[in-house]
Amino acid sequence: MTAEAPTGQSQQKSGKIGVLLVNLGTPDGTDYTSMRRYLREFLTDKRVIEWSPWKWYPILFGIVLNTRPSKVGKAYETIWNKEKNESFLRTYTRNQSDLMAERLTDLPDVIVDWAMRYGKPSIAERIQTLKDRGCDRILLFPLYPQYAAATTATVNDKAFEKLMAMRWQPALRTVPDYHTDPIYIDALANSVTRHLATLDWQPEKILASFHGIPLSYSEKGDPYYGQCIETTRLLREKLGLSEDRLMITFQSRFGPEEWLQPYTDKTVERLAKEGSKRIAVLNPGFVSDCLETLEEIAEQAAESFHHNGGEKFAHIPCLNDSEDGMRVLEKVVRRELLGWA
Ligand SMILES: C=CC1=C(C)c2cc3[nH]c(cc4nc(cc5[nH]c(cc1n2)c(C)c5CCC(=O)O)C(CCC(=O)O)=C4C)c(C)c3C=C
Ligand SMILES: [Fe+2]
Numbered sequence: 571m572t573a574e575a576p577t578g579q580s581q582q583k584s585g586k587i588g589v590l591l592v593n594l595g596t597p598d599g600t601d602y603t604s605m606r607r608y609l610r611e612f613l614t615d616k617r618v619i620e621w622s623p624w625k626w627y628p629i630l631f632g633i634v635l636n637t638r639p640s641k642v643g644k645a646y647e648t649i650w651n652k653e654k655n656e657s658f659l660r661t662y663t664r665n666q667s668d669l670m671a672e673r674l675t676d677l678p679d680v681i682v683d684w685a686m687r688y689g690k691p692s693i694a695e696r697i698q699t700l701k702d703r704g705c706d707r708i709l710l711f712p713l714y715p716q717y718a719a720a721t722t723a724t725v726n727d728k729a730f731e732k733l734m735a736m737r738w739q740p741a742l743r744t745v746p747d748y749h750t751d752p753i754y755i756d757a758l759a760n761s762v763t764r765h766l767a768t769l770d771w772q773p774e775k776i777l778a779s780f781h782g783i784p785l786s787y788s789e790k791g792d793p794y795y796g797q798c799i800e801t802t803r804l805l806r807e808k809l810g811l812s813e814d815r816l817m818i819t820f821q822s823r824f825g826p827e828e829w830l831q832p833y834t835d836k837t838v839e840r841l842a843k844e845g846s847k848r849i850a851v852l853n854p855g856f857v858s859d860c861l862e863t864l865e866e867i868a869e870q871a872a873e874s875f876h877h878n879g880g881e882k883f884a885h886i887p888c889l890n891d892s893e894d895g896m897r898v899l900e901k902v903v904r905r906e907l908l909g910w911a
């Protein structure tokens with residue numbers, strides 16, 4: 571007679587492979603409480619704010635979390651997806667997951683899901699769900715074309731933190747950056763060409779605006795800056811544009827430190843003051859449109875450009891859940907699944 575497996579082992583489903591798409595995060599609503607909860611989780615992440623908690627927490631809990639939730643909540647309200655009552659980042663991430671599942675139907679053992687680093691659904695919850703559905707292998711895809719410790723590494727950390735609490739861990743593979751992948755560069759170039767073709771004017775300058783990081787993070791060895799430069803160089807090559815015509819800039823500064831330069835807001839203002847009349851801005855580092863692209867660029871930067879004498883401003887949307895955008899994500903996933911599926 572064979573001994574029965576202890577309860578738990580015999581009942582485990584297995585043999586499936588999970589693909590977990592993870593983006594930055596999103597508040598549940600634009601109200602003060604939702605915003606504060608979201609910002610608190612975000613801004614207590616040591617990968618995001620590297621200051622010692624002794625120095626940072628009095629500022630965070632004494633000032634930032636009292637003032638910023640209302641301010642940022644108002645900004646979110648202007649770009650909220652009213653139809654779904656959620657942020658567009660959430661809408662696009664879910665769509666990307668659904669479309670990815672449709673694209674991978676030739677791999678019947680693969681289950682696709684999505685999560686957010688901050689807010690819901692959490693990485694821990696989705697890893698548990700994938701495990702419960704029989705995934706003994708999980709491909710974790712932080713949705714950032716360029717690697718930064720503040721984005722990619724914190725997603726990986728959070729996933730491994732969940733694994734630390736599991737007795738029977740799934741195998742976990744993390745997806746690396748894809749900042750020079752030709753399919754990504756082609757998709758960006760197409761998005762620029764296609765969007766400019768819809769305008770009855772052409773920009774004198776195009777800005778490739780990336781989210782910034784503090785300069786000190788770069789100096790400590792973060793490869794993010796070099797990767798943004800490389801993406802932009804390849805995009806320029808693909809579009810046949812000069813350095814002067816397609817410029818790189820960095821946006822979304824936070825706090826008093828020096829961040830990567832040139833700054834997007836200052837460049838937009840300077841260009842307008844120097845007499846540029848028509849500019850376009852794209853955000854190659856954002857897989858999906860979000861607060862930082864829809865509000866900071868399409869609203870705030872446009873307003874600043876007009877206010878300082880500019881006439882025409884175009885925001886080129888992110889790749890989002892478009893055919894080109896999905897082709898990029900699918901290619902990366904299929905490549906990283908090799909040997910598994
Ligand atoms: C020191 C603070 C921050 C660093 C470093 C940082 C890096 C970083 N962020 C993104 C992508 C996004 N950031 C978004 C919002 C956002 N970012 C910060 C701060 C830092 N980001 C804050 C405080 C916020 C919240 C809004 C605000 O209070 O101003 C978003 C948008 C999220 C959304 O819900 O729409 C994205 C996306 C990258 C790629 C990056 C480093 C490379
Ligand atoms: Fe950010």
Ligand SMILES: [Fe+2]
Pocket residue numbers: 822861862866
């Ligand atoms: Fe911002």
